[in-house]
Amino acid sequence: MNRENIQELGNEELYCIGCGAQIQTENKNERGYTPPSALKKGQETGELYCQRCFRLRHYNQLEKVSATDDEFLAMLSQIGEQDVLVVNVVDIFDMYGSMIPGLHRFVGSNPVLMIGNKVDVLPRSIKHSRVKHWMLQQAHQAGLRPFDVALVSGKKATQIDELLELIEQHRNGRDVYVVGVTNVGKSTIMNQIIRAATGNKEDIITTSRFPGTTLDLIRIPLDDGAALIDTPGIIHRHQMAHVLTANDLNIVSPQKEMKPVTFQLNPEQTLFMGAVARFDFVEGNRSSFTCYFANELKIHRTKLEKATDFYEKHKGGLLQPPNEKDINDFPPLVRKEFNVKEPSDIVFSGLGWVAVQNPGKVAAWVPEGVDVVIRQQII
Incomplete structure (x- = not known):
């Protein structure tokens, strides 16, 4: 396998080596569009990209197709x-x-x-x-x-x-x-x-x-x-990637080794992971809860009885991401309750998880359409 035969795709048509779309020079709004000048240069260098891939690679601009x-x-x-x-x-x-x-x-x-x-x-x-x-x-x-x-x-x-x-x-x-x-x-x-x-x-x-x-x-x-x-x-459609901007994904998606953070919680206390997720300790004895999320995602603690008002007041501000500009397009958080009987992880799909050590009742809130599940602890 080498650079030359990457461009040879088994037939006479030309394809973008970045996204696989068939190259065409006629319609700027359709997939695979490449200006004739770029087509000639790409054929000469053996690195043929459509205009969409070129702009995405060099300017981080995404054109919808x-x-x-x-x-x-x-x-x-x-x-x-x-x-x-x-x-x-x-x-x-x-x-x-x-x-x-x-x-x-x-x-x-x-x-x-x-x-x-x-x-x-x-x-x-x-x-x-x-x-x-x-x-x-x-x-x-x-x-x-x-x-x-x-x-x-x-x-x-x-x-x-x-x-x-x-x-x-x-x-x-x-x-x-x-x-x-x-x-x-x-x-x-x-x-x-x-x-x-x-x-x-x-x-x-x-x-x-x-x-x-x-x-x-x-x-x-x-x-x-x-x-x-x-x-x-x-x-x-149930991925976190579909409800956050690219910049916010860089914050909530772990980019380097996660450093877990442990909170000692009393019942009826809440943790907010930015404005993208929420964890309630509903019933049980005072216990440790260890959070495994991106190091850049800030976690805030408050009382359960005040949590909803706290969220409405601070989402897009103290609670980020999303920021104030994007919070209006962010879906509402929906609640799912779990009765924990043994050490378990409450997994927020696309974000991370909260390790629950002791029996009790907890609730997790995630954007509508995103999954949250319980599993046996993996640590």
């Missing part, structure tokens, strides 16, 4: 009709929001390797074996039966060489389809794989925090004639 959920699912449905290896990338911090609904129906009898991204930001005290076990449990509940789970960091290239060896061990000369919902770091991992295989130090595939960056299949030829295929991210 017409790409529907149905189109993405139609591409995914091709997988079950072939004999391939499926690599399913999920976000360790958003396992519930990053599972593809009904994936087991799309992959058919093909083997599935599950990849948990962002292992680099987990506290070092967490045993990776426990994380893998928990991921397998969630996959089985969703009807998926991965033969193995691997933990990697697309950002820091942690365990990428080991991932390559695992893929090579199980693909048996077959094509490899890399699938995942939007914003899990799938294309970032693909770029790390390309780097490891070619020695190229630049990103080839366009990446961003905007959902839906990859628009079509991107085929990376392998030495034996098979291909590594990056697929468009399936849009999952």
Whole structure:
């Protein structure tokens, strides 16, 4: 696999090597548009990007294009009709929001390797074996039966060489389809794989925090004639990424190793994680609650009886993100109650979790449509 054959996609049409869209020079408002001058330059250099990817890569500007959920699912449905290896990338911090609904129906009898991204930001005290076990449990509940789970960091290239060896061990000369919902770091991992295989130090595939960056299949030829295929991210509406701006996502999504913060709470006390989530200790004995969230996400404590008024008064101000400008477009927080009987984690999808040590009643509030669940403690 090398830079030259990345552009050769098996037919005469030209495709953007950043998002996979077929290149066209006629309609500025359609996917794959490239000015004729940029097309000529891209053909000469072997680095052909559509105008959308060029602006996103160089100016962080995202241009909306017409790409529907149905189109993405139609591409995914091709997988079950072939004999391939499926690599399913999920976000360790958003396992519930990053599972593809009904994936087991799309992959058919093909083997599935599950990849948990962002292992680099987990506290070092967490045993990776426990994380893998928990991921397998969630996959089985969703009807998926991965033969193995691997933990990697697309950002820091942690365990990428080991991932390559695992893929090579199980693909048996077959094509490899890399699938995942939007914003899990799938294309970032693909770029790390390309780097490891070619020695190229630049990103080839366009990446961003905007959902839906990859628009079509991107085929990376392998030495034996098979291909590594990056697929468009399936849009999952229950992700935190769909209710926050890109700047706010940088604050709430852990970017480096999390440093847990422990609060001693009496019953009828509340914690606010910015304005994006809330945790109530409703009933029980005074106890310790350890919060595992992004270090930049500020946590505020108040009394439960005053919590709703406190939120309305300070959201967008003291409680950020979102900021005052974006708070009016932010969905309302909805409540889910849990009766905790053993040490458990209350998981806020896409954010982190609160570790509850002792029995009691707690409630978690998240933006409408975002998941919150209870699980056995992983620390």
